[in-house]
Amino acid sequence: MNPENYLYLAALLFTLGACGVLLRRNAIVVFMCIELMLNAANLLLVTFSRMHGNLEGQIMAFFVMVVAAAEVVVGLAIIVMVYRSRHSASVDDASLMKL
Amino acid sequence: MSTLTTLAAETSTSTGEAVQFWVLAPLAVVGALCTVLLRRAVHSALCLAGTMVILALFYLANGAYFLGVVQIVVYTGAVMMLFLFVLMLVGVSATDSLKETLTGQRWLAAACGLGLGILLLSGIAQASAGSFTGLAEANADGNVHGLAALLFTRYVVAFEITGILLTIAAIGATLLTHRQRIERNKTQREQAEERVRKGTQVTPLPAPGVYARHNAVDLPGLLPDGTPSELTVNATLRARGQVREVHAEALAGVAALEEHTARYHGQRRPKRAVTAPRGAAVTGGAEEPPATQTTQAAAGEDGAGSTGDAAAASRDAEEARK
Numbered sequence: 001m002n003p004e005n006y007l008y009l010a011a012l013l014f015t016l017g018a019c020g021v022l023l024r025r026n027a028i029v030v031f032m033c034i035e036l037m038l039n040a041a042n043l044l045l046v047t048f049s050r051m052h053g054n055l056e057g058q059i060m061a062f063f064v065m066v067v068a069a070a071e072v073v074v075g076l077a078i079i080v081m082v083y084r085s086r087h088s089a090s091v092d093d094a095s096l097m098k099l
Numbered sequence: 100m101s102t103l104t105t106l107a108a109e110t111s112t113s114t115g116e117a118v119q120f121w122v123l124a125p126l127a128v129v130g131a132l133c134t135v136l137l138r139r140a141v142h143s144a145l146c147l148a149g150t151m152v153i154l155a156l157f158y159l160a161n162g163a164y165f166l167g168v169v170q171i172v173v174y175t176g177a178v179m180m181l182f183l184f185v186l187m188l189v190g191v192s193a194t195d196s197l198k199e200t201l202t203g204q205r206w207l208a209a210a211c212g213l214g215l216g217i218l219l220l221s222g223i224a225q226a227s228a229g230s231f232t233g234l235a236e237a238n239a240d241g242n243v244h245g246l247a248a249l250l251f252t253r254y255v256v257a258f259e260i261t262g263i264l265l266t267i268a269a270i271g272a273t274l275l276t277h278r279q280r281i282e283r284n285k286t287q288r289e290q291a292e293e294r295v296r297k298g299t300q301v302t303p304l305p306a307p308g309v310y311a312r313h314n315a316v317d318l319p320g321l322l323p324d325g326t327p328s329e330l331t332v333n334a335t336l337r338a339r340g341q342v343r344e345v346h347a348e349a350l351a352g353v354a355a356l357e358e359h360t361a362r363y364h365g366q367r368r369p370k371r372a373v374t375a376p377r378g379a380a381v382t383g384g385a386e387e388p389p390a391t392q393t394t395q396a397a398a399g400e401d402g403a404g405s406t407g408d409a410a411a412a413s414r415d416a417e418e419a420r421k
Contacts, residue, residue: 008223009128014215015212016132016135017135018212019135022208023212028182033134033135035174036147039174043158046161049162049237050162050234051232053237055234055245055246058165058166059254061163062165063254065173066261066264069265070268072182074271076272077275077276078275080185080275083189084278
């Protein structure tokens, strides 16, 4: 098997995540799709790391993970706040900057 | 560990890895599809967790042992649990609305996704690399050693900045979700006075355990005459309409028990039924002593809680008259 297959899989997962971001309205599901895209990018980086025989790709993937964790914390806090003021987690409802 | 290292160090993939890939890759794609397509957010979260575990296995197969473990611990352990926490806060039953705010947005989005997919896949197909190096050299001291050496020398500044980023994220999250209390907390005395002033329910609400025939909180407790009392169920469940029906068998059981007790009391202490509040006055008529009038007035206030007692007591009174 060619390790390029990992790249194809990563591309497929990234596409699915992007479709989810465009299609879904629930802010939490949109967030989960973004996580899926980040994971696909990580798989790509790890595969490249193996192909090129050095660990730089894995370091990049590690940083992506850390930044994703920080992003999730802040993003979910924002979703909770929006839900509190609007009683809805739909991205369509949050159309105004303030109530 | 040594076998693992040699496995990822090879410059061509083994049959075992090929089998692993072709078994797990479709599963990962199915998980991703379910994440996008399932309407319940909780189901999406579970599918995404499955996909992430499979990705962790792929990391391990690619010689990224540290990242594979971190993927399981951080992503499926922490991040997905955080997602589930927020889902529980926001409400599990919340589903997506199917109403389109922008007409044709769904088809446009699908077309854009398809285009992106074709672009990415053809791009990878164009840049085909026949052979690859493998991680034998890089993982010679072990994967974690290699990563640490890079992380704390060449990437040490980035590493420190990530630390600051995480701290700021934690502070930001607490700031965002913190809610300032505008009015003062009411004291117990004020709450009591307010309840008396309103006068709708002065006494505490009936406890769900009294005459309940079930442990579940969404099953109402039964009043002594066997009717289920809505007041025993939590107000939130009542508002959501999630109060469960009490089984007819349980109702019949309570009724039979009450009848038996009434008969027993009728035989043993015939004169005690006088304390009956309202129901006794209706059924008992003129032969009841005037003491019932005062008890009736006292019991008149607190609604549903006492009607059951009244019904049971009226039956007592009937027995007493015979």
